[in-house]
Amino acid sequence: MYKIIKAEKLNEIVYLMVVEAPMVAKHCQPGQFIIVKEDDAGERIPLTICDYDREAGTVTIVFQPIGASTEKFAKLQAGDSFEDFVGPLGCPSEFVNEDPEELKKEKILFVAGGVGTAPVYPQVKWLHEHGIDADVIVGAKTKDLIILEKEMEAVAGNLYITTDDGSYGRSGMVTKVIDDLIAEGKTYTKCVAIGPMIMMKFCCLTTQKYNIPTIVSMNPIMVDGTGMCGACRVIVGDEVKFACVDGPEFDGHLVDWNLAMQRQQMYKTEEGRALLKLREGDTHHGGCGQCGGDK
Amino acid sequence: MGDVLKKVPVREQAPKVRATNFDEVCLGYNKEEAMEEASRCLTCKNAKCVQGCPVSINIPAFIKEVKEGNFAEAYKVIGQSSALPAVCGRVCPQETQCEGKCIRGIKGEAVSIGKLERFVADWAKENGIKPEAPAEKNGHKVAVIGSGPSGLTCAGDLAKLGYDVTIFEALHQAGGVLVYGIPEFRLPKDKVVKAEVENVKSLGVKINTNVIIGKSTTVDELMENEGFEAVFIGSGAGLPMFMGIPGEVSNGVFSANEYLTRSNLMKAFRDDHDTPIVTGKKVVVVGGGNVAMDAARTALRLGAEVHIVYRRSEEELPARREEVHHAKEEGVIFDLLTNPTEIVADEKGWVKAIKCVRMELGEPDASGRRRPVVIEGSEFEMDVDTVIMSLGTSPNPLISSTTIGLDINKRKCIIADDETGATSKAGVYAGGDAVTGAATVILAMGAGKAAAKGIDEFIKNKAK
Numbered sequence: 001m002y003k004i005i006k007a008e009k010l011n012e013i014v015y016l017m018v019v020e021a022p023m024v025a026k027h028c029q030p031g032q033f034i035i036v037k038e039d040d041a042g043e044r045i046p047l048t049i050c051d052y053d054r055e056a057g058t059v060t061i062v063f064q065p066i067g068a069s070t071e072k073f074a075k076l077q078a079g080d081s082f083e084d085f086v087g088p089l090g091c092p093s094e095f096v097n098e099d100p101e102e103l104k105k106e107k108i109l110f111v112a113g114g115v116g117t118a119p120v121y122p123q124v125k126w127l128h129e130h131g132i133d134a135d136v137i138v139g140a141k142t143k144d145l146i147i148l149e150k151e152m153e154a155v156a157g158n159l160y161i162t163t164d165d166g167s168y169g170r171s172g173m174v175t176k177v178i179d180d181l182i183a184e185g186k187t188y189t190k191c192v193a194i195g196p197m198i199m200m201k202f203c204c205l206t207t208q209k210y211n212i213p214t215i216v217s218m219n220p221i222m223v224d225g226t227g228m229c230g231a232c233r234v235i236v237g238d239e240v241k242f243a244c245v246d247g248p249e250f251d252g253h254l255v256d257w258n259l260a261m262q263r264q265q266m267y268k269t270e271e272g273r274a275l276l277k278l279r280e281g282d283t284h285h286g287g288c289g290q291c292g293g294d295k
Numbered sequence: 296m297g298d299v300l301k302k303v304p305v306r307e308q309a310p311k312v313r314a315t316n317f318d319e320v321c322l323g324y325n326k327e328e329a330m331e332e333a334s335r336c337l338t339c340k341n342a343k344c345v346q347g348c349p350v351s352i353n354i355p356a357f358i359k360e361v362k363e364g365n366f367a368e369a370y371k372v373i374g375q376s377s378a379l380p381a382v383c384g385r386v387c388p389q390e391t392q393c394e395g396k397c398i399r400g401i402k403g404e405a406v407s408i409g410k411l412e413r414f415v416a417d418w419a420k421e422n423g424i425k426p427e428a429p430a431e432k433n434g435h436k437v438a439v440i441g442s443g444p445s446g447l448t449c450a451g452d453l454a455k456l457g458y459d460v461t462i463f464e465a466l467h468q469a470g471g472v473l474v475y476g477i478p479e480f481r482l483p484k485d486k487v488v489k490a491e492v493e494n495v496k497s498l499g500v501k502i503n504t505n506v507i508i509g510k511s512t513t514v515d516e517l518m519e520n521e522g523f524e525a526v527f528i529g530s531g532a533g534l535p536m537f538m539g540i541p542g543e544v545s546n547g548v549f550s551a552n553e554y555l556t557r558s559n560l561m562k563a564f565r566d567d568h569d570t571p572i573v574t575g576k577k578v579v580v581v582g583g584g585n586v587a588m589d590a591a592r593t594a595l596r597l598g599a600e601v602h603i604v605y606r607r608s609e610e611e612l613p614a615r616r617e618e619v620h621h622a623k624e625e626g627v628i629f630d631l632l633t634n635p636t637e638i639v640a641d642e643k644g645w646v647k648a649i650k651c652v653r654m655e656l657g658e659p660d661a662s663g664r665r666r667p668v669v670i671e672g673s674e675f676e677m678d679v680d681t682v683i684m685s686l687g688t689s690p691n692p693l694i695s696s697t698t699i700g701l702d703i704n705k706r707k708c709i710i711a712d713d714e715t716g717a718t719s720k721a722g723v724y725a726g727g728d729a730v731t732g733a734a735t736v737i738l739a740m741g742a743g744k745a746a747a748k749g750i751d752e753f754i755k756n757k758a759k
Contacts (some may be wrong), residue, residue, distance in 0.1 A: 023506065027512065041562070041569055043561065043569040044467070044570075069569050084467040084504070084505050086506075087510065089510060224560075226507055227533060228475075228533065228552050228556065228691070229552045229553035230549075231550075231553045233544060245534070245692070262545075262643070265644075
C-alpha cells in the first residue's frame with residue numbers, strides 16, 4: 001500500500017497528492033511518469049510526476065479527474081492509500097543526461113497548459129538547480145485554473161502567465177504569448193510544451209514558424225506502461241513508437257497529431273459509461289439505448 | 296472399464312454453453328476417472344515420457360501413486376520437479392512432449408499425463424496440502440526478476456535449497472503471463488494461479504510487486520547495494536509486433552497483449568472492474584498461435600463474431616491442436632491462407648473493414664514450411680469493427696539496456712547458456728521468453744529450473 005501523506009484541491013478541477021513511494025522517489029527524474037491503481041477492481045492510470053522528495057521518499061502527483069477512476073481518486077484523503085503505485089516509467093527528459101555547461105548555452109522556453117503545468121514544474125526546477133534559468137509560459141482558461149504559480153515563480157527565469165479570458169496575467173492562448181515574446185525580441189533555441197494535445201499541436205505549429213525545436217510529452221491510453229501492451233503507440237516521423245518505453249517525450253514537430261487525438265477518443269464511450277455508473281449507481285439500467293446497461 | 300487403447304474422456308463444458316461464459320472449459324478428472332486413466336500407464340522402466348518433459352517429472356512414479364489412490368504421494372513426486380503442476384497440467388503442449396513419447400501412443404492414445412497431473416495438483420489444493428519450506432536457510436540472497444513461469448520455478452527451486460529469494464514483479468499482481476496472458480477459461484486465476492503463487496510463497500519466497508527492474512531499480516543496484524549474490528532474469532517476452540500495413544493505428548486495432556491484458560489481468564470482462572474493453576461485433580484476429588486462439592475465444596465470449604485470419608494452412612497453425620479444436624467447437628471461424636493488406640477506417644478513425652488477399656502454398660522456405668504466396672487478383676474486403684494483431688513479440692530493452700555487461704543477440708534476446716542459464720555477466724542468469732523469444736510456459740519453467748541449479752553451483756563455488 002502507498003500512503004497518501006497530503007491531499008489538496010488546487011482549484012475546482014485539479015487535485016494534488018503527496019504519496020509515500022520511496023523506490024519511485026529515489027529513482028525518478030523530470031519527464032517520467034507513474035501508474036497508480038486505487039484498489040483491486042481499479043484501472044491502471046498513468047499520471048505525470050510533479051515533484052519528488054528523495055529524502056522523505058515521497059512523490060507528488062497532480063491530476064484532473066476525467067474518468068471514473070480519477071473521479072474516485074479525487075475522493076481520497078490524507079491517510080488513505082493507493083493499492084498500487086509503480087514507476088518511474090518512461091524515459092527522463094533528454095536534458096537530464098546532457099552536460100549542464102552545454103545546457104547553459106541554450107535558451108529554453110517551457111509552455112505549460114492547464115494541468116500540464118505539473119509535469120513542467122520538475123523540469124524547470126531541475127534546470128534551476130543546475131544553474132539554468134528557463135522562461136516559462138503558463139496558460140489556463142481562467143484565473144482560478146492557474147496552478148503552481150508560486151512554485152514555478154521560484155524556479156523559472158521569467159514567468160509569463162496568460163488566461164484565455166484575460167482574467168489574469170496576459171490575455172489569450174499560450175501560442176499568442178509565444179508570438180508576442182518573439183516579437184518583443186526574445187530568442188529561444190529549444191521549447192518544451194506540455195498540456196492538452198490540442199494545445200501541444202498548436203504550440204508546435206507556432207514554434208515551427210520560428211524553427212525552434214520542440215519537445216512534447218504524450219499522454220496516450222496505456223494499460224501496463226512497461227512496453228507490453230502497445231496501446232500507447234504514437235506515430236512520430238512515420239515510425240510507430242511506444243510512449244511508455246520510447247517516450248513519453250517526443251519531437252513535437254514529427255508527431256502525427258490527428259492520429260494521436262483520434263486514438264485518445266477510443267474509450268470515450270466506455271469511460272463515459274463507467275462514469276455514468278459511478279454517478280448514478282445502479283439506477284442507470286438502460287433507457288439511453290446506447291450503453292447496453294439494459295442487457 | 297473402457298477401451299484400454301483410448302484415454303478416459305475428460306468432461307468439458309458444452310461448446311455452446313462455454314462460448315458465453317469465462318468459466319473453465321475443461322472440468323478435469325474425478326478420483327475414479329483419474330485412477331482408471333492411471334491404470335493405462337505401462338510404468339516403463341526407461342520411460343520416454345520423462346525425456347519429453349522439460350522439467351523431467353518422474354511421470355511413471357507419480358502415475359503409479361495415482362493408480363493406487365495415493366494422491367498425496369503423487370503430489371510429492373511431482374513437487375520434486377515442478378513448482379506449478381496445476382498450471383502445467385492445463386497449459387503444457389503435452390501432445391508434443393510427455394504424451395508425444397508415450398509408448399501407449401504407438402498403438403492407441405497416449406496416457407493422459409497432463410490431465411492426471413492436473414488432477415493431482417487440484418486434489419492437493421482441495422485437501423490443503425502445500426509444499427514444505429526447507430528447515431534451514433543458507434543465508435544467501437538471490438533476486439528473481441519476473442513472477443511468470445520461469446521466475447516462479449527458479450525461485451521455488453532455490454527456496455527449496457535454502458536460499459533467501461525475493462521476486463520483483465513489474466505488474467501489480469504476481470504470475471506474469473499466467474495472469475495477464477492466458478485467459479480465465481483456460482487457466483482460472485483465483486483457483487489455480489493464485490494458489491500456485493501462494494505455494495511458492497509458502498516455501499519462503501518473498502514477492503515484491505510494482506517494481507520495474509531497469510526503472511525502479513537496476514540489476515547492478517540489487518547486486519551492489521542490496522546484497523543479492525545472484526540475479527535471475529525471467530522478464531518475459533516484451534513489446535508486441537504489428538504488421539506495418541496501412542491503417543494499423545486506427546481505433547479498434549489492438550495487440551493481442553493489450554486485448555488479453557485488459558480482459559485477464561484487469562478483468563475488463565467483469566462489470567465490477569473499472570478497466571474498459573472494446574467488445575466489437577465482428578472481430579478479426581490475425582495470427583495462428585496459442586495467443587491468437589486465446590484472443591479469439593475471449594472476443595467470442597464477449598459476444599463477437601470472430602474470424603482467425605492466418606496466411607498459411609491449418610497444418611501449419613502453430614497453436615496447440617486442442618486449442619484450435621476448442622476454438623472451432625465454440626464457433627470461431629478460420630479464414631486460412633488469407634493475409635491482411637490494409638485496415639480501412641471510417642471518417643472518425645474507427646476500423647470499418649479489413650482488406651485481405653488469398654494465399655497458396657509454394658516451395659518450402661528456410662523453416663521447412665511451405666511458403667505462402669499471394670494469389671494474383673484475389674483481394675477482397677471484410678467488414679469488421681475490431682482487429683487484434685497476434686504476431687508475436689520483440690524483447691523489452693528495459694533490463695538489457697540498464698545492466699552493465701549483459702550481452703544480447705541480434706534479435707535483442709538476452710544471451711544465456713542452455714545448461715546453466717548463465718549470462719555474460721557474472722552472477723546474472725536468465726531464462727524464459729527474455730532469452731528464447733515467445734515460447735511456452737513449460738519451456739520457461741525448464742529454463743528457470745536449469746538456472747536455479749546454475750545459481751546454486753555459482754554461489755557454492757564462490758563460498759569455497
